[in-house]
Amino acid sequence: MSDIKSTDTKSQKSRVPVQERSAARVAKVLEVAERLLVEVGTEKMSIPAVAEVADVPRAAIYPFFPDKYAIFSRLAQLHMQRMGGELASSSAERARTWQEWVEIVIKTSAKYYNANPAACVLLLRGSFTDEDHSAHAAKNETIADQLRRKAESLGELPQLPRKPDAAAIAVELGLACMKYGYALEKRISPAVCREATRAVTAYLMAWDATTSSR
Template identity: 25%
Template sequence: MLVNEVKLPVQKRSIERLEKVIQTTINLLETKTLEACNIQEISQISGVPRNHIYQYFPTIDHLFSMIVKRYFEKLQDYLVQNVDNYYHLSVLEIIQDALKKASSFYNQNKPASMLILGGPVNVDGFSLQEAVIEEIAKEFVKIFTQIKTPLILKQPDDITLMVELIFALMKHSFYRYGYITEDLQQEALLVCEAYLEKKKYI
């Protein structure tokens, strides 16, 4: 994957430069399209010479992939915050809360929405997306099986497929409206409910 080709620096000054490049790119994506974001402008704004940027990121897609990876890690952490509060909730109530959290995350982070929901920008981004969906699904399997009324899974991939459905609906909402609407969140919850009922989980 492209993200594995990124040469991460070890010296303090180089790490600071890399972080400046990443933050400059995120700031640019707040106001520009993906197509308008390029290494030359990132170099001019950040003050980091192009040859140094190319040492870390051979192409703009390498840079985008690193940012996508970081956003996925943040999303994953965000979704599993305060999981102890889920113990007395039903599976659908947990899904509803997770939908609100994920929607809030994307709606508050335009670059994350552009790079993840609007694409992904490349095959590497898609691979990262699928890997994180699987990790998020594993976290929810753990939660669902440890609540007061646990979910007994018949097929290990059932929750992964459900998360895929939610993600697809989020992408549709971003494509059409530029953000994840409350109506979409309700639609996603209905889809999850129908899916779980069909699978005889609820």
């Protein structure tokens, strides 16, 4: 009896905790889903396919992701966080002019997109859920606030208005150029980066000229 008790205790200690096992499964599901997203696209990717490749029961996936769009949303948010980290660690804050800041941010964003095909699909092709859309809006607002603070700190532009939000419009212009480049070439080329920079700076300079002439 003592031997049996000892074996049972050892078995219990070796079990993976439920939360740890769930976290590992979620991580595996996201990893596989991202790979399938690039390989087969959003239409053909499905939770059954993810479950099969990840070797995770479907029943263990649905409590976390009720449908594939929930997976897309989680992956989109993760990529936005990572891109935010890339922008924060870039040389943008050391830019000597707001034009230089714009160029660095666009190049850094393009580099991230080109290195992460799934991010292109998730962030440049549109939102899949309301939650996803809100995360996109928050990301763009954060970048717009950074642009506004940079311009004001350098004293090169008048205070950018918030209604309509000139900084947010500038960010959307740059994003539109990158979306165009991805749709055309499945990547963001240096030429598209230059045009994105040109579009953003031209808009802000034209707004500045209009304001100054009043």
